[in-house]
Amino acid sequence: MSPSSAPAEPFPAEGLPLEEARRLILEALQPLGGSENLPLAEVLGRVSAEPALAREAVPGFRASIMDGYALADAGVPELGQSWRLVGRSAPGAPYEGVLAAGEAIRILTGAPLPEGGNRVLPQELVEREESSLLRLGRPAGPNPWIRAADEEASAGQELLAAGERLGVADLARLASCGVGELAVRPRPRIGLLISGDELVAPGKLRAPGCIWESNGTLLEALLARLGYGVSERRVEADDPGALRQALIELAAGCDVVVSTGGVSAGDSDWMRALVAELGEVAFWKLFLKPGRPFAWGRVQDRPFFGLPGNPVAAAITALQLLWPALQRLEGAEIKLLPRLKVHLAADLNRGPGRPELARARLQVGADGALLALVEGSQASSRLGSLQGADLLLEIPAEAGNLAAGTELWAQLLRLPIL
Structure with a gap:
């Protein structure tokens, strides 16, 4: 298929609901094969490849x-x-x-x-x-x-199952039971492609109409916080030849290809057509705000995630769809952001349309109630809406203006320590 011709549109006009998109992606993926043995000091955040057993009772004496x-x-x-x-x-x-x-x-x-x-x-x-x-x-x-002599563990007891994400307490318990190294599953190698004629590296002078490229920094830092590294990061202009070559090279050297930008329907948005040429676009567009222009498919048999170009939308779709997929590839139990019920701290004006994940700060009222405060513009281009955000506030599609005190579900952005 020529990149100048858009792929056929078998996709819902409004886009897929988020839960349906996540289901389709996870059903299409299998864990990567293999494992590696690493010292205990190097496995924090990794996923166990096999059960860890206590060789003897611990402490082993009364x-x-x-x-x-x-x-x-x-x-x-x-x-x-x-x-x-x-x-x-x-x-x-x-x-x-x-x-x-x-x-x-x-x-x-x-x-x-x-x-x-x-x-x-x-x-x-x-x-x-x-x-x-x-x-x-x-x-x-x-x-x-x-x-008791077996207070911590008895001989042969399973300390850790296969497929467990290793936290601080896990490592401490394994060490207390004499485990010095562990077999862990491979982490997916991620290739990140950022596209746009207008992008200039931070710290460089920019011409009129250009912007400093921030999505690479945003996504690489976000993935690092989630425990994943970017193996290769490329920034390319909106040139179909250069983008095609970048996709081919990233697919050859990585387990997952992630792009941001160029996935919508503008004159310079080549990404969907190129992915369809090199593999397939399984679906395009989410029924979600922000994050509608999202694409999922394969590039030369590698999973492909086409994130929106607006940074907030890119971060949110990465959390909602890319992160669970990386967990599946690593062979871990899928864990999404924890949810809790909160009340709006102030009136929130909006119009019905798409389900929305609004960025909010978590507050505690005088009576101990959990409150969500939405501040400033929620534009998907405004990185300031992510700064200091504790919550992604789940606003139903049909909701219009919401009064202070309205109860809503929210996803907690702060990650656990142990």
């Missing part, structure tokens, strides 16, 4: 939860009861003897209990009458203050 004294007594000691101090157990330096009735050892938090030890008395309950004699000066409760 340990004291408190600084105090270990006894042979199994029951609750009586007030005034006394014991003879016969030794000491510390982390890494356990008491080697067997504890008998009437005997006690000094024990520190985390230290192993000796054979025969059945209870730990916290040190604040015990009085030292002589250098080697202890007496219970305050009542002891039923808690023995002992950590």
